[in-house]
Amino acid sequence: MNVKINAELREKGKKSDLKELRKHGYIPAVIYGEGKQGINIKLEKISFLKEYRTTIKEMAFFDVRIEGKTYKTIIKDKQIHPLSREIEHIDFLELHKGRPITVNVPLKFIGHAPGVAAGGVMDVLVRSLDVSCLPKDIPEDIEVDISELQIGETIHLGDIKLPEVDVKYPPDTALVSVHLLRKAEEKTAESTEEEAEIAESETEDIDA
16 A cells, blocks of 8 residues: 655654644654665644554555655554554655565455354464565565364464565464364363263273
C-alpha cells in the first residue's frame, strides 16, 4: 500500500517543545536516511491518522512531501503513549533504489483450518517476520495457507513458500498451530486411561 502525506519542517527542540507541538495537534517525526542527518518534521495529527488507519496490519510505504520534495519511506518505529495509546513520535526510514533494507512484514493466514472446525483452537505464534530485500521487492504480506491444518499440527517457516527475501529465522520456527482446549485434552486423556483400564481388565479375565 502506498500512502501520500504532507509534512512540515520543524526545529529540533526540547521535550517541552515536543509537548507543545502535540498540544497544537501535531505529531513530531524524523526521516532517517543512510549517511544523512535526520530531517525533523511534524505531521498534522488528524489528517495523518486518517491515512495511517487505512494501513493497519498491512505493509505500507509513505510518500512524505516536504516543501515540494517527496521522500519515499516506511515507518521504522513509533513511540506510543502507555495510557492513551496515541502515537507520540514517528521514525520514518527513507528508501533508496538498489539498497537492501530490513523491514517487518505481516503474515497473512489464508483458508480455514479443518482442525478448528473439528473443535480445536488455532494459536498464532508469529504474526510478522523481519525480512531483508531491495525496496522494490518488499512484499505487502507473506501468506500462510492453513487450509490443511489439523488438530495437533503446526506450520513452520520451512513449510511455507517465501517471496524473494532473506529471512533471519531457522526453518523450524513455529508460525501457527491447532490444539485442543485443555479441558478437552484432559477429557481425552481420561477416556484413554479408561479404555486402557478396560482393556487391562478384559485381559485379566481372559488369563483367569
